[in-house]
Amino acid sequence: MNPEIFTKNLAQNGIELTEKQKQQFATYYEELIATNEKVNLTRITDKEEVYSKHFYDSVTPLIEFKELFEGNKTLCDVGAGAGFPSLPIKILQPDLKVTIIDSLGKRLNFLKALIEKLGLENVTLVHSRAEDAGKNPALREKFDLVTGRAVARMSVLSEYCLPLVKKDGYLIALKGPKAQEELNDAKKAIKILGGEVQEVKELVLPNSTDERTLIVIKKVAITPKKYPRQAGTPARKPL
Known part of the structure; x- marks a missing residue:
């Protein structure tokens, strides 16, 4: 979708975009493409695809679950790239x-410059x-909302993210098509970590056949102190 269709959708x-x-958004696209020539940020560089598969895709949680974002909410984005x-x-x-957690300094340097240019x-x-981050007292169970997009399978993502969600807050996972099997595999992990699946929303990006799944998990109990496990363990040995 081009910027005009993005605005219309x-x-x-x-x-209503001001x-x-x-x-x-125009500046975001320009900076993304310019930096991507030096730092690997995305394989999607076509303008219409960026507006559809990055920009619109990213705001689907706000469109579908607007009530979760109302009020002065805090959001933590894990592995935002x-x-x-x-x-x-x-x-x-x-x-x-917004708090963004990422392990790669080059990406954070891009984000720092971008945030300044966007005036955020x-x-x-x-x-x-x-x-x-999940063990850090300044971050642990401090956020109303935690998001994860294209980071890891649901069982691993839950261990990355749920320790950061405050009780009665929400993890919103942005997934591709047919995520139900992945979610089924993660049910044990989600329960151990204090979560409860609230809603699963399947959708198709406008003017395309690209399927997406949004998974909303409510934090109903405090995460046991031993989670998350040390770096690398969740991916190697999912709960």
Whole structure:
């Protein structure tokens, strides 16, 4: 989708972009492509694909679960890479307080420069492995919302993310098609970590055949102190 169709699709879902927001997305695209020539941020570089598969895809949780984002919420994005999904959501919801956790310094350098160019406030960057972040008292169980997109299978993602979610907060996982089997495999892990599956929403990106699945997990109990396990263990030995 081109920028005009992107704007139109958002409007059809009750989100009217201001001129400032339109320019922020345009700048985001320009900076992404320019930096991608030096740092590997994305294999998707076509403008229409970036607007569809990165920008629109990133804001689907805000479209589908708007009520979760209402009020002065805090959001932590684990393994955000080039800032997806948190920064497109932040552009649309400027009052959201965002923390981005990523383990690669080069990506964080890109995000720091991008955030300044976009004029975004209340965005904190944390250079850390997800497992270490989950043990950090400044981050553990501090966030209303935690997002993960294209990071890991659901059982592993849950161990990365649920320790960061405060009780009665939510983990929102942005997944591809047919994620139900992956979710079934993760049910034990989700329960151990204090989560409960709240909703699974399957959708297709506009003007395409690209299928997506949004999984919302509510944090119903405190995560046991031994989780997350040390760096590398969740991926090697999923719960």
